[in-house]
Amino acid sequence: MHDARDTEGLTVGQAGARVGVTVRALHHWDEIGLARPSLRTTAGYRLYTAADLERLHRIVVHRELGLGLDRIRAVLDDPATDVPGALRAQRTQVAERIERLQRLGAGLDRMIDAHERGVLLTVEEQATVFGPGWDPEGPVKARLLYGDTPQWQQFAERSAARGPEDWQAVTDAMTDLERALAEAMDAGVAPGSSAANALVERHRHVFAAYFPLTRQMQVCLGRTYETDPGFAAHYDGIRTGLAAWFRRIVDASARAHGIDPDTATWE
Structure with missing residues (x-):
């Protein structure tokens, strides 16, 4: 919903603040004809109307979904564009991106654990690998002594992948x-x-x-x-x-x- 001031036009700065994009982005969209303000003041300043803002909001939504500006233009302006098909394709890309981010998140969790614990094995696994004389608290003790050194960071990076x-x-x-x-x-x-x-x-x-x-x-x-x-x-x-x-x-x-x-x- 836009208040009555929208019909009188918003400056580029006001429009950018309203839709959450930079003035530089709005200038670029104006230059390439993707989203041009419809009004001008007597001093020559361009103003965005309510309809202009609605188009800006749609552009922002599509951009956040990962569409390029040329593809956004086609979705908004080309009647021959298969909009559902374009959105389904983008949905597939988003799903793949989510999967990559989930893997990245899991990797970061392991890296955090490695920095804090040193060896990411259970006590039973440590006994099997390192022998019954191994102290599972050894890496934790080492972190207390050396946790702020580059060598501990290097050790943790290797440990996270093992x-x-x-x-x-x-x-x-x-x-x-x-x-x-x-x-x-x-x-x-x-x-x-x-x-x-x-x-x-x-x-x-x-x-x-x-x-x-x-x-x-x-x-x-x-x-x-x-x-x-x-x-x-x-x-x-x-x-x-x-x-x-x-x-x-x-x-x-x-x-x-x-x-x-x-x-x-x-x-």
């Missing part, structure tokens, strides 16, 4: 690497050798399943593996002395790339 099979592949790759590290240590592979350096590179590649690991970050991680009681227990549980040996091969590789392990920082 199910049990994906995590199993990550776990298997890390288990294979740890076995190879233990075998190399048993075989007497020397830090700085080509075989040791290859294992260091393999560690960076496998670890990238969590987040990208620079050489300096790898030095810091090797230091943590040796000094942190939890990590040290894990690696020394595979082979006694493995945590210290791993740190030595990482440090030797870092030196070969111009990095001083004693001053390396997490960057």
